[in-house]
Amino acid sequence: MMPHCVPIEVTSPYLEAATRLNSAVLALEDGTVFEGTSFGAPVERTGEVVFNTAITGYQEVFTDPSYTGQIVVLTYPEIGNYGANEGDNESAKPYIEGLVVREFSPLSSNWRAEETAQAFLTKAGVPVISGIDTRRLVRHLRSRGVMRGVLVGAGEGEKLADAKDLVERARSSPSMAGLDLATRVSTVKSYTWDKHVEPCSPSDLEGDPAEIRHHVVAYDFGMKRNILRRLVHSGCRLTVVPAMTHAEDVLALKPDGVFLSNGPGDPEPLTHQAAQVRKIVGKVPIFGICLGHQVLGLALGGKTYKLKFGHRGANHPVLNKMTGRVEITSHNHGFAVDPDSLNVNELELTHVNLNDQTLEGFRHRNYPVFCVQYHPEAAPGPHDSRYLFDDFVKLMNGDQ
Numbered sequence: 001m002m003p004h005c006v007p008i009e010v011t012s013p014y015l016e017a018a019t020r021l022n023s024a025v026l027a028l029e030d031g032t033v034f035e036g037t038s039f040g041a042p043v044e045r046t047g048e049v050v051f052n053t054a055i056t057g058y059q060e061v062f063t064d065p066s067y068t069g070q071i072v073v074l075t076y077p078e079i080g081n082y083g084a085n086e087g088d089n090e091s092a093k094p095y096i097e098g099l100v101v102r103e104f105s106p107l108s109s110n111w112r113a114e115e116t117a118q119a120f121l122t123k124a125g126v127p128v129i130s131g132i133d134t135r136r137l138v139r140h141l142r143s144r145g146v147m148r149g150v151l152v153g154a155g156e157g158e159k160l161a162d163a164k165d166l167v168e169r170a171r172s173s174p175s176m177a178g179l180d181l182a183t184r185v186s187t188v189k190s191y192t193w194d195k196h197v198e199p200c201s202p203s204d205l206e207g208d209p210a211e212i213r214h215h216v217v218a219y220d221f222g223m224k225r226n227i228l229r230r231l232v233h234s235g236c237r238l239t240v241v242p243a244m245t246h247a248e249d250v251l252a253l254k255p256d257g258v259f260l261s262n263g264p265g266d267p268e269p270l271t272h273q274a275a276q277v278r279k280i281v282g283k284v285p286i287f288g289i290c291l292g293h294q295v296l297g298l299a300l301g302g303k304t305y306k307l308k309f310g311h312r313g314a315n316h317p318v319l320n321k322m323t324g325r326v327e328i329t330s331h332n333h334g335f336a337v338d339p340d341s342l343n344v345n346e347l348e349l350t351h352v353n354l355n356d357q358t359l360e361g362f363r364h365r366n367y368p369v370f371c372v373q374y375h376p377e378a379a380p381g382p383h384d385s386r387y388l389f390d391d392f393v394k395l396m397n398g399d400q
Contacts (some may be wrong), residue, residue: 038153083108181265220261260292
C-alpha cells in the first residue's frame, strides 16, 4: 500500500519572483529579434552577442573580465540550477553585459550554493532572457558572425520598448573592433598576491603547492583569479600591476619573470602595452595567456585580426606541435594573432587550433618568451595544459 503523501507548502522570495513572468527582448543589429522571459535585473544593456559552448562553469563565465562589453549566449540548456558561491568567482563581480539561455532556474540545488544565480546577477545589474531558441540564435551567429545587440528585461508591470527602436540602439552601440577594454577593467593600483587558495572541486586536485621561490610581475589586462592561484601553486609570489605600467617600473621591481594576463576587447589599440612588453623581451622570462598572447604578438611585430564568431568553450582541440599531442582546452577570445605576420626566424609557432587552424601559441627562438591563446589555468575537466606553468618556472630557474 502506498503511503499517504501530504503536500508541503514551500515559501521563498525566489519562488514568488519566479511566478511573475515578465517579458524580455534580445534585438540584434541585423534586425533579428528574440522574445522571452525576463530574469535577473530589469534593465537594458548593449553589447556584442557571443556564445559559449561549455556545459558547466556558468559562474566563471559571468565573472570573467574578458566578457566585458558582451552579451553571452550559453548553449547548455539549463542554467542556474546549482546556484552561485564566492569560491567560483573569477573576479569580484560579474562582467557580462547580459545573459541569454534556453532555461533559467530561479532556484538552486547544490551543497556549495550560497545564493541563487538569479539573485547573484540581479544584484550586479545583469539582465537575463530565458525561453528562447538558443540553437537557432547560435546557428545565426555562426553563419553571420557575432554582432551587436540590445538585451532588455521589463520589471513587473513595465512595457518594453518597440523592437525597431531596440534594433536601432544595437546598430548605434560601439563595435568591439577598436575598443580598448583591457585598460578599463585593469586594477587601478598595484597589489601583491601570495595566497594559496584550495581548488573548489576534487577534480582539480593538483598535489602540494610548490615552495615560493620566484617573484613574478603580472600585467593585469583583466586577469582571472584562477591564474593567480595557479601561479602561486607553482611557487610564485606576485606583484600585479595596472595595464598601463611602464616597463622601467616593472623591471625596477626586479622580477624573476613577467606574466601577461587575459582580458577583453580588441588588442590592436593596446599600442602602449605592446611597446612596454617589447622593452621587457630579453630582460626576463615572459609568459602570456589569451590577450597577453595577442599583446606579445603585437610587441614582436605581428598583427591581429577579428574572428567571425570567436572561440568560447571548454573542449577546443589544440595541437602542440612540439610534442605532437592534442590538448583539450578552454577558450574565450574573439581576436587572433595572424601567423603570417610573425617572423618565423625569431619565433617558433608551437600550437594550432584543430577546428580552424588558427594560431594558439608561439615562443621566441632566442629569448625565454612564450605564450598561448587558450586558458591553461581553467579546469573544464581535462588538465592537459598545466605543464605551461611548470615551463614558466623552468625558464625562471634558468632551464631553457
